[in-house]
Amino acid sequence: MKQPLIVGIDVSKLTLDIYFKPFEIFFQITNETEGFYKFLSQLSDFMADTKDVLVVMEHTGRYSHRLETFLQEQGIGYCKLSSLQIKRSLGITRGKSDRVDAQRIAEYGWLRRDILQAQDPLQPQLQQLQSLLSLRAKLVRDRAGYVCRLKETKATSSSCCLAFEIKSQQKVIDYLKKSIDEVEEQIKALIKAEPALDKTSKLLQSVKGIGWLIAASMICYTANFKKFANARKFNCYAGMAPFKHDSGTSIRGRARVSHLANKEAKRLFTLAAYSAINHNEELRQYYQRRLAEGKRKMSCINIIRAKLVARIFSIVKRQTPYVQQLAA
Structure with missing residues (x-):
């Protein structure tokens, strides 16, 4: 078997620090198209076939988007890993620099080269959906902060500038509310324009407790249900699987x-669980029965969350809407 090349990349906003394993070569490039072609030139000196190359990097949000697009165009496989996963695998370490980080990422990939796999490229529509959901979450947090501040201002302030403070903050709140509505319309339009995403969204919303936002988020988290093999895997990812x-x-x-989870996904399904308990007679009776048996409240909520996830994965697998069961 031909020896593979593992490329460890430490990604930052302006630069990429690159380490080739096992050739022990290090160099730095700019995080832009010119730098990417320099990387490709260096790569061609060691490997003629890009199929034997695997790029390993940490999750850094938007900083790696242009690099990922370039790698996809060149047919170079890559995988993104949790920084905590890499850090905890290193044992006791001393010192830190961009070069050292790139080397450690490459060494991590080299030791696990038999099990690491190049991830499937994310569709442009899913990338845009991910970006819009992230923007909406930021706007919602900002609006909540201003709403809280306005409430405190009205309750505690006695200055002569009170009217101006209230008016100024209310103006920001109204603007953020309008921006949130516009982003939500963009999200709905994006999903509706893509038949596969639109079908999945409608299937998910057939489950009581699941609205358009959770449906859109699930499409994003699961790459339209291609990222997780089953409901148990997703529950683990979202911190809803007990160990x-x-x-x-x-x-x-x-x-x-586990607290090592996607807390936003967990929060959304907590809200979905409360909604399902209020509007789904079957789940309400089940929840009340478990409470009567002496189970802890959050344990019961977690069971409802898991049931909703199981139903979601089932209907996506069957490609048929959920049929509500009549309560006994």
């Missing part, structure tokens, strides 16, 4: 969920 906590004969802790 045992025991050791030997002395430690017998209750099962608990």
